[in-house]
Amino acid sequence: MRSMNYMLEIHIQLCTEDQKKEKIPDDKLEFGKKFTDHMFLMKYKDGKWGNPKIMPYQNFSLDPAAMVLHYGQEIFEGMKAYINQESGSVYIFRPHENAERFNESAERMCMPSVNKDLFVKAIVELIKIDREWVPKLPGTTLYIRPTMIATEKALGVHASKEYYFYIILSPVGPYFSTGFNPTKIYVADKHVRTSIGGTGEAKTGGNYASTLYETQLAKEAGYSQVLWLDAKERRYVEEVGAMNIMFVINNEIVTPPLDGTILQGITRKSVMHLAENLGYTVNEESIEIEILIDQIEKSHCTEAFGTGTAASITPVGSLFFKNKEYTINGFEVGPITKRLYEELIGIQTGKREDTNNWRMKVI
Numbered sequence: 257m258r259s260m261n262y263m264l265e266i267h268i269q270l271c272t273e274d275q276k277k278e279k280i281p282d283d284k285l286e287f288g289k290k291f292t293d294h295m296f297l298m299k300y301k302d303g304k305w306g307n308p309k310i311m312p313y314q315n316f317s318l319d320p321a322a323m324v325l326h327y328g329q330e331i332f333e334g335m336k337a338y339i340n341q342e343s344g345s346v347y348i349f350r351p352h353e354n355a356e357r358f359n360e361s362a363e364r365m366c367m368p369s370v371n372k373d374l375f376v377k378a379i380v381e382l383i384k385i386d387r388e389w390v391p392k393l394p395g396t397t398l399y400i401r402p403t404m405i406a407t408e409k410a411l412g413v414h415a416s417k418e419y420y421f422y423i424i425l426s427p428v429g430p431y432f433s434t435g436f437n438p439t440k441i442y443v444a445d446k447h448v449r450t451s452i453g454g455t456g457e458a459k460t461g462g463n464y465a466s467t468l469y470e471t472q473l474a475k476e477a478g479y480s481q482v483l484w485l486d487a488k489e490r491r492y493v494e495e496v497g498a499m500n501i502m503f504v505i506n507n508e509i510v511t512p513p514l515d516g517t518i519l520q521g522i523t524r525k526s527v528m529h530l531a532e533n534l535g536y537t538v539n540e541e542s543i544e545i546e547i548l549i550d551q552i553e554k555s556h557c558t559e560a561f562g563t564g565t566a567a568s569i570t571p572v573g574s575l576f577f578k579n580k581e582y583t584i585n586g587f588e589v590g591p592i593t594k595r596l597y598e599e600l601i602g603i604q605t606g607k608r609e610d611t612n613n614w615r616m617k618v619i
C-alpha cells in the first residue's frame with residue numbers, strides 16, 4: 257500500500273540498572289513467557305513513520321477505541337536468534353525474507369510498509385543491546401516478534417490512519433514441550449482456518465484467533481496441534497497451527513502448494529531447498545486426506561514433519577482423523593526428518609557451512 261522507502265536513525269534509550277529484569281535459567285525457559293529488557297517502537301502518523309527508538313520494555317497506553325482492538329488490523333512476524341555454543345556468535349536466519357513477508361501482510365491488511373533495511377537493522381540493534389538474554393542451552397533461542405497494530409482512535413470499519421510498529425524479544429525453549437520428539441496431530445473436520453480469497457497467507461492475528469476453537473477440541477482429545485483442511489471441500493491438507501507440513505511418501509517429500517490460504521513459510525522454503533540439494537525429490541502437490549490416511553495405513557507414508565520458525569522441524573508421530581489415530585513410522589523420528597533437522601539447525605547455529613548465504617551474524 258503506502259510505502260516508506262527511507263532509512264531512519266534509531267534513537268536509543270537504555271534501561272537503568274533498576275529497570276533490568278531477572279533472568280531465568282535456560283533449562284527453565286518455556287515458549288513466549290519471558291521478555292527481554294528492551295523493545296523497539298516506531299509510530300506512523302500523518303502518512304509517515306517517525307521517531308524509531310529502542311527503549312526499556314514497557315506497556316502501551318492505547319485508547320479503548322484504538323482500531324486494532326475492534327477490527328483486528330494487526331500483523332506480525334516470527335523469527336529467531338541462534339547462538340553458536342562454541343564461538344558465542346549470534347545469528348539470525350534470512351531476516352529480509354521476514355521483512356518482505358511482513359510488508360506483504362501489511363499490503364493485504366491495508367497497512368503501511370516498513371523499510372526492509374530498517375526492519376532488519378532494528379532487530380540487529382535490539383539483539384545487540386539485549387545480548388545477555390540470548391539463551392545458550394541447545395534447543396533454546398531468542399524469539400523475535402515484529403508486530404504492527406492499528407492505533408487510530410475511531411469506530412467504523414476503515415483502514416486506520418495511525419500505527420505502531422514494534423519489536424519484542426523473548427528467550428524461549430522448544431515450542432512443543434515434546435522437543436524433537438514425534439507429536440500427535442488432530443485433523444480438523446469441523447472448522448476451517450481460512451479460505452481461498454481470505455487472509456490465509458498474511459500473518460495476521462485473526463487467522464490465529466479462528467483456530468482456537470478447534471485447537472481447544474484437539475487439546476481436550478489429547479492432541480497438541482491441528483492440521484487444517486481446505487475450506488471448500490474439507491478434503492485437501494493445508495497446514496498445521498504454526499507450521500507447514502511435509503510428508504515422505506514412497507521416499508519422496510510432498511507438501512501442499514501455496515494457494516493463498518497457507519502461510520508461505522520461510523522454513524518450508526529453506527527445507528525444500530536443502531532437501532533437493534541433499535538429493536531428495538520434493539513435490540508441491542495437493543494431498544487428499546483420505547489418500548494420505550490410506551498411504552499411512554499401507555506404510556507408504558513413512559514420515560511426516562512440520563516446518564516453522566517456532567517449531568523448527570517437528571516430527572509428526574500420528575494423525576487423528578474421524579475418531580481414529582493413524583501412527584506414522586511406529587511413532588519414531590524418521591531418517592529424512594532427522595537429517596533435514598540437523599542440516600537446518602546446523603546452518604542456523606553456525607555449525608554447518610552456509611552455502612546459500614542465509615545466516616546473518618549479529619554478534
Ligand SMILES: Cc1ncc(COP(=O)(O)O)c(C=O)c1O
Nearest residue numbers: 498499500519521522523564565
Ligand atoms: C500458520 C503458520 N504456518 C506456517 C508457519 C511457518 O512459517 P515460517 O517457517 O516462516 O516460520 C507459521 C510460523 O510462524 C505459521 O504461523
